[in-house]
Amino acid sequence: MKVRQDAWSEENDLLLAETVLRHVREGSTQLKAFEELGDTLNRTAAACGFRWNAVIRQQYEKALGLARKQRKQHFRNLEKKEKSSGLHIVSENNPSGENTVGIPDSPALTMREIIAFLQNINMSEADYEILQRELETIKREKAAIETKYEELEKRAITMQQDYEDLVRIMDRARKMFVFGDEAAQKHALQAEDNKDLEKIAE
Template sequence: MTAVRQDAWSPDDDLILAEVTLRHIREGSTQLAAFEEVGERIGRTSAACGFRWNSCVRKRYEDAIQLAKQQRQKRNYLKKQTVAAPHVSSLSVFETEERPFKTTDVSMTEEALSIDTVIRFLRQWKTTYQELNRQIKTLEKELKEKEEDLYRLQSDNERLSKEVNNVQTDYRAVNDDYKTLIQIMDRARRLAVLNQDEEAKPRFKMDANGNLERIE
Protein backbone atom coordinates (compact mmCIF):
# COMPACT_ATOMS: atom_id res chain seq x y z
CA MET A 1 0.00 0.00 0.00
CA THR A 2 1.42 3.38 -1.01
CA ALA A 3 1.96 5.78 1.88
CA VAL A 4 -0.20 8.90 1.78
CA ARG A 5 1.88 12.07 1.62
CA GLN A 6 1.22 14.93 4.02
CA ASP A 7 3.87 17.40 2.81
CA ALA A 8 3.29 20.63 0.91
CA TRP A 9 2.39 20.63 -2.77
CA SER A 10 5.30 21.28 -5.12
CA PRO A 11 5.09 23.00 -8.55
CA ASP A 12 5.65 19.60 -10.19
CA ASP A 13 2.69 18.13 -8.27
CA ASP A 14 0.49 21.04 -9.40
CA LEU A 15 1.63 20.57 -13.00
CA ILE A 16 0.81 16.84 -12.97
CA LEU A 17 -2.58 17.60 -11.45
CA ALA A 18 -3.35 20.19 -14.14
CA GLU A 19 -2.19 18.01 -17.07
CA VAL A 20 -4.11 14.92 -15.97
CA THR A 21 -7.29 16.85 -15.11
CA LEU A 22 -7.29 18.72 -18.44
CA ARG A 23 -6.77 15.45 -20.29
CA HIS A 24 -9.73 13.86 -18.55
CA ILE A 25 -11.86 16.91 -19.39
CA ARG A 26 -10.88 16.69 -23.08
CA GLU A 27 -11.58 12.96 -23.18
CA GLY A 28 -15.00 13.31 -21.56
CA SER A 29 -14.00 11.64 -18.31
CA THR A 30 -14.82 12.92 -14.83
CA GLN A 31 -12.64 15.03 -12.64
CA LEU A 32 -13.01 12.46 -9.87
CA ALA A 33 -11.30 9.89 -12.10
CA ALA A 34 -8.58 12.44 -12.79
CA PHE A 35 -8.03 13.04 -9.06
CA GLU A 36 -7.77 9.31 -8.43
CA GLU A 37 -5.19 8.93 -11.21
CA VAL A 38 -3.15 11.85 -9.89
CA GLY A 39 -3.38 10.50 -6.35
CA GLU A 40 -1.90 7.17 -7.45
CA ARG A 41 0.91 8.92 -9.33
CA ILE A 42 2.05 11.33 -6.61
CA GLY A 43 1.06 9.36 -3.50
CA ARG A 44 -1.87 11.46 -2.26
CA THR A 45 -5.56 10.84 -1.68
CA SER A 46 -8.07 11.73 -4.39
CA ALA A 47 -9.77 14.02 -1.90
CA ALA A 48 -6.56 15.95 -1.36
CA CYS A 49 -6.06 16.24 -5.13
CA GLY A 50 -9.62 17.50 -5.61
CA PHE A 51 -9.28 20.03 -2.84
CA ARG A 52 -5.98 21.28 -4.29
CA TRP A 53 -7.49 21.58 -7.77
CA ASN A 54 -10.55 23.54 -6.71
CA SER A 55 -8.82 25.77 -4.18
CA CYS A 56 -5.64 26.69 -6.06
CA VAL A 57 -4.68 25.07 -9.36
CA ARG A 58 -7.95 25.53 -11.23
CA LYS A 59 -7.74 29.32 -11.03
CA ARG A 60 -4.50 29.30 -13.03
CA TYR A 61 -5.91 27.21 -15.88
CA GLU A 62 -9.30 28.81 -16.60
CA ASP A 63 -8.51 29.37 -20.30
CA ALA A 64 -7.11 25.87 -20.68
CA ILE A 65 -10.21 24.43 -19.04
CA GLN A 66 -12.52 26.26 -21.45
CA LEU A 67 -10.46 25.06 -24.41
CA ALA A 68 -10.53 21.47 -23.09
CA LYS A 69 -14.31 21.68 -22.75
CA GLN A 70 -14.66 22.90 -26.33
CA GLN A 71 -12.42 20.08 -27.55
CA ARG A 72 -14.51 17.58 -25.61
CA GLN A 73 -17.71 18.96 -27.13
CA LYS A 74 -16.24 18.74 -30.61
CA ARG A 75 -15.11 15.18 -29.97
CA ASN A 76 -18.60 14.23 -28.82
CA TYR A 77 -20.18 16.00 -31.81
CA LEU A 78 -17.72 14.27 -34.13
CA LYS A 79 -18.66 10.87 -32.72
CA LYS A 80 -22.35 11.58 -33.20
CA GLN A 81 -21.83 12.79 -36.76
CA THR A 82 -19.71 9.75 -37.55
CA VAL A 83 -22.49 7.44 -36.37
CA ALA A 84 -25.22 9.38 -38.20
CA ALA A 85 -23.30 9.98 -41.43
CA PRO A 86 -20.35 7.57 -41.84
CA HIS A 87 -19.48 9.09 -45.24
CA VAL A 88 -18.56 12.46 -43.72
CA SER A 89 -14.87 12.69 -42.92
CA SER A 90 -13.83 13.44 -39.39
CA LEU A 91 -11.46 16.19 -40.46
CA SER A 92 -14.07 18.22 -42.36
CA VAL A 93 -16.51 18.01 -39.49
CA PHE A 94 -13.86 19.12 -37.02
CA GLU A 95 -12.82 22.09 -39.23
CA THR A 96 -16.35 23.30 -40.01
CA GLU A 97 -17.61 23.10 -36.44
CA GLU A 98 -16.82 26.45 -34.86
CA ARG A 99 -19.74 27.31 -32.56
CA PRO A 100 -19.26 26.03 -28.98
CA PHE A 101 -22.03 24.10 -27.29
CA LYS A 102 -23.79 25.14 -24.13
CA THR A 103 -21.92 24.07 -21.02
CA THR A 104 -24.64 24.45 -18.39
CA ASP A 105 -24.99 20.72 -17.74
CA VAL A 106 -21.22 20.25 -17.75
CA SER A 107 -20.71 23.06 -15.24
CA MET A 108 -23.38 21.62 -12.99
CA THR A 109 -21.73 18.21 -13.14
CA GLU A 110 -18.30 19.67 -12.33
CA GLU A 111 -19.77 21.67 -9.46
CA ALA A 112 -21.39 18.54 -8.03
CA LEU A 113 -18.13 16.65 -8.37
CA SER A 114 -16.25 19.44 -6.66
CA ILE A 115 -18.66 19.49 -3.71
CA ASP A 116 -18.51 15.70 -3.46
CA THR A 117 -14.72 15.83 -3.48
CA VAL A 118 -14.65 18.44 -0.73
CA ILE A 119 -17.10 16.38 1.35
CA ARG A 120 -14.95 13.28 0.96
CA PHE A 121 -11.86 15.25 1.88
CA LEU A 122 -13.54 16.71 4.98
CA ARG A 123 -14.75 13.27 6.06
CA GLN A 124 -11.25 11.86 5.73
CA TRP A 125 -9.85 14.81 7.64
CA LYS A 126 -12.50 14.35 10.36
CA THR A 127 -11.49 10.70 10.75
CA THR A 128 -7.82 11.69 10.96
CA TYR A 129 -8.64 14.44 13.47
CA GLN A 130 -10.61 12.05 15.67
CA GLU A 131 -7.78 9.51 15.58
CA LEU A 132 -5.27 12.19 16.56
CA ASN A 133 -7.53 13.25 19.44
CA ARG A 134 -7.70 9.67 20.68
CA GLN A 135 -3.92 9.39 20.54
CA ILE A 136 -3.51 12.69 22.40
CA LYS A 137 -5.90 11.56 25.15
CA THR A 138 -4.05 8.25 25.47
CA LEU A 139 -0.71 10.04 25.74
CA GLU A 140 -2.11 12.49 28.29
CA LYS A 141 -3.40 9.59 30.38
CA GLU A 142 -0.03 7.83 30.22
CA LEU A 143 1.76 11.07 31.13
CA LYS A 144 -0.51 11.55 34.16
CA GLU A 145 0.17 7.99 35.30
CA LYS A 146 3.92 8.52 34.89
CA GLU A 147 3.74 11.75 36.90
CA GLU A 148 1.85 9.94 39.70
CA ASP A 149 4.45 7.15 39.68
CA LEU A 150 7.24 9.74 39.81
CA TYR A 151 5.61 11.54 42.76
CA ARG A 152 5.17 8.22 44.61
CA LEU A 153 8.80 7.24 43.99
CA GLN A 154 10.00 10.65 45.20
CA SER A 155 7.94 10.26 48.38
CA ASP A 156 9.35 6.75 48.95
CA ASN A 157 12.86 8.04 48.34
CA GLU A 158 12.45 10.83 50.90
CA ARG A 159 11.02 8.39 53.46
CA LEU A 160 13.84 5.89 52.94
CA SER A 161 16.44 8.67 53.14
CA LYS A 162 15.04 9.73 56.53
CA GLU A 163 15.08 6.12 57.75
CA VAL A 164 18.69 5.71 56.61
CA ASN A 165 19.69 8.91 58.43
CA ASN A 166 17.95 7.71 61.60
CA VAL A 167 19.66 4.31 61.38
CA GLN A 168 23.04 5.98 60.89
CA THR A 169 22.43 8.21 63.91
CA ASP A 170 21.43 5.22 66.05
CA TYR A 171 24.48 3.32 64.80
CA ARG A 172 26.83 6.13 65.80
CA ALA A 173 25.20 6.36 69.24
CA VAL A 174 25.46 2.60 69.82
CA ASN A 175 29.03 2.61 68.57
CA ASP A 176 29.95 5.39 70.98
CA ASP A 177 28.28 3.53 73.86
CA TYR A 178 30.13 0.36 72.89
CA LYS A 179 33.49 2.15 72.86
CA THR A 180 32.73 3.70 76.26
CA LEU A 181 31.77 0.28 77.67
CA ILE A 182 34.98 -1.24 76.34
CA GLN A 183 37.00 1.51 77.98
CA ILE A 184 35.22 0.97 81.31
CA MET A 185 35.74 -2.78 81.16
CA ASP A 186 39.42 -2.34 80.29
CA ARG A 187 39.90 0.07 83.17
CA ALA A 188 38.11 -2.30 85.57
CA ARG A 189 40.28 -5.19 84.39
CA ARG A 190 43.46 -3.22 84.99
CA LEU A 191 42.32 -2.17 88.46
CA ALA A 192 41.48 -5.77 89.30
CA VAL A 193 44.95 -6.88 88.22
CA LEU A 194 46.60 -4.16 90.31
CA ASN A 195 44.58 -5.11 93.38
CA GLN A 196 45.52 -8.76 92.94
CA ASP A 197 49.18 -7.84 92.66
CA GLU A 198 49.05 -5.77 95.83
CA GLU A 199 47.30 -8.56 97.73
CA ALA A 200 49.81 -11.16 96.50
CA LYS A 201 52.83 -9.19 97.76
CA PRO A 202 53.94 -10.25 101.28
CA ARG A 203 54.00 -7.57 103.95
CA PHE A 204 56.58 -7.36 106.73
CA LYS A 205 57.06 -5.40 109.94
CA MET A 206 60.04 -5.00 112.18
CA ASP A 207 59.88 -6.34 115.74
CA ALA A 208 61.57 -4.88 118.85
CA ASN A 209 64.77 -6.79 118.20
CA GLY A 210 65.12 -5.37 114.68
CA ASN A 211 63.98 -8.50 112.93
CA LEU A 212 61.43 -8.49 110.04
CA GLU A 213 58.22 -10.30 110.74
CA ARG A 214 55.82 -11.26 107.91
CA ILE A 215 52.30 -10.09 108.31
CA GLU A 216 49.61 -12.46 106.99
Protein backbone atom coordinates in the same frame (compact mmCIF):
# COMPACT_ATOMS: atom_id res chain seq x y z
CA MET B 1 -3.75 -3.37 -6.29
CA LYS B 2 -3.03 0.28 -5.42
CA VAL B 3 -0.31 0.78 -2.80
CA ARG B 4 -0.60 3.70 -0.38
CA GLN B 5 2.34 6.08 -0.52
CA ASP B 6 2.44 9.07 1.75
CA ALA B 7 5.16 11.09 0.05
CA TRP B 8 4.30 13.22 -2.98
CA SER B 9 7.28 14.43 -4.99
CA GLU B 10 7.36 17.73 -6.91
CA GLU B 11 7.23 15.71 -10.15
CA ASN B 12 4.06 13.93 -8.94
CA ASP B 13 2.45 17.26 -8.03
CA LEU B 14 3.35 18.74 -11.41
CA LEU B 15 2.00 15.68 -13.23
CA LEU B 16 -1.22 15.92 -11.18
CA ALA B 17 -1.68 19.60 -12.11
CA GLU B 18 -0.94 18.98 -15.80
CA THR B 19 -3.32 16.03 -15.98
CA VAL B 20 -6.20 17.86 -14.29
CA LEU B 21 -5.74 20.99 -16.45
CA ARG B 22 -5.60 18.89 -19.62
CA HIS B 23 -8.83 17.08 -18.73
CA VAL B 24 -10.58 20.38 -17.92
CA ARG B 25 -9.40 21.94 -21.20
CA GLU B 26 -10.61 18.93 -23.19
CA GLY B 27 -14.06 18.98 -21.57
CA SER B 28 -13.45 15.93 -19.41
CA THR B 29 -13.85 15.79 -15.63
CA GLN B 30 -11.43 16.09 -12.74
CA LEU B 31 -12.50 12.63 -11.54
CA LYS B 32 -11.32 11.14 -14.86
CA ALA B 33 -8.01 12.98 -14.38
CA PHE B 34 -7.65 11.54 -10.86
CA GLU B 35 -8.38 8.03 -12.17
CA GLU B 36 -5.85 8.39 -14.99
CA LEU B 37 -3.16 9.71 -12.65
CA GLY B 38 -4.00 7.07 -10.02
CA ASP B 39 -3.19 4.37 -12.59
CA THR B 40 0.05 6.14 -13.54
CA LEU B 41 1.27 6.73 -9.96
CA ASN B 42 -0.21 3.56 -8.43
CA ARG B 43 -2.44 5.61 -6.11
CA THR B 44 -6.19 5.73 -5.61
CA ALA B 45 -8.28 8.34 -7.43
CA ALA B 46 -9.42 9.55 -4.00
CA ALA B 47 -5.81 10.16 -2.90
CA CYS B 48 -5.13 12.13 -6.09
CA GLY B 49 -8.35 14.12 -5.60
CA PHE B 50 -7.52 14.91 -2.00
CA ARG B 51 -3.99 16.02 -2.92
CA TRP B 52 -5.37 18.26 -5.69
CA ASN B 53 -8.03 19.91 -3.52
CA ALA B 54 -5.98 20.19 -0.31
CA VAL B 55 -2.58 21.26 -1.65
CA ILE B 56 -2.18 21.78 -5.39
CA ARG B 57 -5.36 23.49 -6.58
CA GLN B 58 -4.68 26.83 -4.84
CA GLN B 59 -1.38 27.16 -6.72
CA TYR B 60 -3.13 26.63 -10.07
CA GLU B 61 -6.34 28.67 -9.65
CA LYS B 62 -5.44 31.03 -12.52
CA ALA B 63 -4.42 28.13 -14.78
CA LEU B 64 -7.65 26.32 -13.89
CA GLY B 65 -9.70 29.40 -14.77
CA LEU B 66 -7.85 29.66 -18.09
CA ALA B 67 -8.42 25.95 -18.81
CA ARG B 68 -12.17 26.43 -18.19
CA LYS B 69 -12.23 29.39 -20.58
CA GLN B 70 -10.40 27.30 -23.18
CA ARG B 71 -12.95 24.53 -22.69
CA LYS B 72 -15.83 26.98 -23.24
CA GLN B 73 -14.12 28.39 -26.31
CA HIS B 74 -13.54 24.87 -27.62
CA PHE B 75 -17.23 24.03 -27.25
CA ARG B 76 -18.25 27.36 -28.82
CA ASN B 77 -16.05 26.60 -31.80
CA LEU B 78 -17.61 23.17 -32.08
CA GLU B 79 -21.10 24.67 -31.94
CA LYS B 80 -20.24 27.18 -34.68
CA LYS B 81 -18.79 24.42 -36.79
CA GLU B 82 -21.89 22.27 -36.28
CA LYS B 83 -24.22 25.16 -37.12
CA SER B 84 -22.31 26.03 -40.26
CA SER B 85 -21.92 22.49 -41.54
CA GLY B 86 -24.87 20.77 -39.89
CA LEU B 87 -24.82 17.84 -37.49
CA HIS B 88 -25.00 14.35 -38.91
CA ILE B 89 -25.89 11.69 -36.31
CA VAL B 90 -25.07 8.14 -37.27
CA SER B 91 -26.86 5.29 -35.53
CA GLU B 92 -24.53 2.53 -34.41
CA ASN B 93 -26.91 0.01 -35.95
CA ASN B 94 -26.83 1.95 -39.22
CA PRO B 95 -23.18 3.02 -39.77
CA SER B 96 -23.73 3.71 -43.46
CA GLY B 97 -25.87 6.70 -42.53
CA GLU B 98 -28.97 5.59 -44.44
CA ASN B 99 -32.26 7.02 -43.15
CA THR B 100 -30.47 9.37 -40.73
CA VAL B 101 -31.29 12.99 -40.11
CA GLY B 102 -28.67 15.55 -41.08
CA ILE B 103 -26.84 17.22 -43.89
CA PRO B 104 -24.64 15.02 -46.09
CA ASP B 105 -20.85 15.47 -45.78
CA SER B 106 -21.20 16.90 -42.25
CA PRO B 107 -19.21 15.63 -39.26
CA ALA B 108 -20.72 12.41 -37.93
CA LEU B 109 -21.30 11.62 -34.27
CA THR B 110 -22.49 8.29 -32.95
CA MET B 111 -25.22 8.13 -30.32
CA ARG B 112 -22.66 6.64 -27.94
CA GLU B 113 -20.41 9.71 -28.33
CA ILE B 114 -23.35 12.06 -27.68
CA ILE B 115 -24.39 10.12 -24.57
CA ALA B 116 -20.79 10.08 -23.29
CA PHE B 117 -20.55 13.84 -23.83
CA LEU B 118 -23.79 14.50 -21.93
CA GLN B 119 -22.70 12.22 -19.09
CA ASN B 120 -19.39 14.09 -18.81
CA ILE B 121 -21.22 17.38 -18.38
CA ASN B 122 -22.98 16.02 -15.28
CA MET B 123 -19.88 14.28 -13.94
CA SER B 124 -18.23 17.44 -12.60
CA GLU B 125 -21.06 17.90 -10.09
CA ALA B 126 -20.87 14.21 -9.16
CA ASP B 127 -17.08 14.56 -8.76
CA TYR B 128 -17.59 17.48 -6.40
CA GLU B 129 -20.12 15.56 -4.30
CA ILE B 130 -17.85 12.49 -4.06
CA LEU B 131 -14.85 14.60 -3.04
CA GLN B 132 -17.01 16.55 -0.58
CA ARG B 133 -18.12 13.29 1.08
CA GLU B 134 -14.51 12.05 1.22
CA LEU B 135 -13.42 15.35 2.75
CA GLU B 136 -16.16 15.11 5.42
CA THR B 137 -15.07 11.54 6.25
CA ILE B 138 -11.44 12.65 6.58
CA LYS B 139 -12.47 15.58 8.81
CA ARG B 140 -14.43 13.22 11.09
CA GLU B 141 -11.48 10.80 11.28
CA LYS B 142 -9.11 13.70 12.07
CA ALA B 143 -11.41 14.94 14.87
CA ALA B 144 -11.60 11.41 16.34
CA ILE B 145 -7.80 11.08 16.24
CA GLU B 146 -7.35 14.48 17.91
CA THR B 147 -9.80 13.50 20.68
CA LYS B 148 -7.98 10.21 21.23
CA TYR B 149 -4.64 12.04 21.31
CA GLU B 150 -5.91 14.47 23.98
CA GLU B 151 -7.14 11.56 26.12
CA LEU B 152 -3.80 9.76 25.83
CA GLU B 153 -1.93 12.98 26.63
CA LYS B 154 -4.00 13.45 29.82
CA ARG B 155 -3.36 9.84 30.85
CA ALA B 156 0.38 10.28 30.22
CA ILE B 157 0.46 13.41 32.40
CA THR B 158 -1.40 11.60 35.20
CA MET B 159 0.96 8.61 35.00
CA GLN B 160 3.97 10.95 35.09
CA GLN B 161 2.62 12.68 38.21
CA ASP B 162 1.93 9.33 39.89
CA TYR B 163 5.44 8.15 39.06
CA GLU B 164 6.99 11.34 40.49
CA ASP B 165 4.91 10.98 43.69
CA LEU B 166 6.05 7.37 44.08
CA VAL B 167 9.71 8.34 43.58
CA ARG B 168 9.39 11.09 46.22
CA ILE B 169 7.87 8.61 48.73
CA MET B 170 10.66 6.11 48.13
CA ASP B 171 13.32 8.83 48.39
CA ARG B 172 11.94 10.12 51.70
CA ALA B 173 11.75 6.61 53.07
CA ARG B 174 15.33 5.89 52.08
CA LYS B 175 16.58 9.10 53.72
CA MET B 176 14.67 8.42 56.93
CA PHE B 177 15.96 4.92 57.30
CA VAL B 178 19.54 5.76 56.35
CA PHE B 179 20.01 9.04 58.23
CA GLY B 180 17.37 9.20 60.93
CA ASP B 181 15.89 7.36 63.84
CA GLU B 182 13.39 4.85 62.47
CA ALA B 183 11.16 4.83 65.52
CA ALA B 184 10.97 8.63 65.78
CA GLN B 185 10.27 9.19 62.10
CA LYS B 186 8.03 6.22 61.45
CA HIS B 187 4.84 8.07 62.31
CA ALA B 188 5.72 11.10 60.10
CA LEU B 189 6.61 8.83 57.19
CA GLN B 190 3.31 6.96 57.41
CA ALA B 191 1.32 10.19 57.45
CA GLU B 192 3.09 11.60 54.40
CA ASP B 193 2.94 8.28 52.53
CA ASN B 194 -0.77 8.00 53.15
CA LYS B 195 -1.34 11.47 51.67
CA ASP B 196 0.66 10.62 48.54
CA LEU B 197 -0.94 7.21 48.17
CA GLU B 198 -4.39 8.78 48.43
CA LYS B 199 -3.38 11.17 45.66
CA ILE B 200 -2.29 8.27 43.46
CA ALA B 201 -5.48 6.34 44.18
CA GLU B 202 -7.52 9.33 43.02
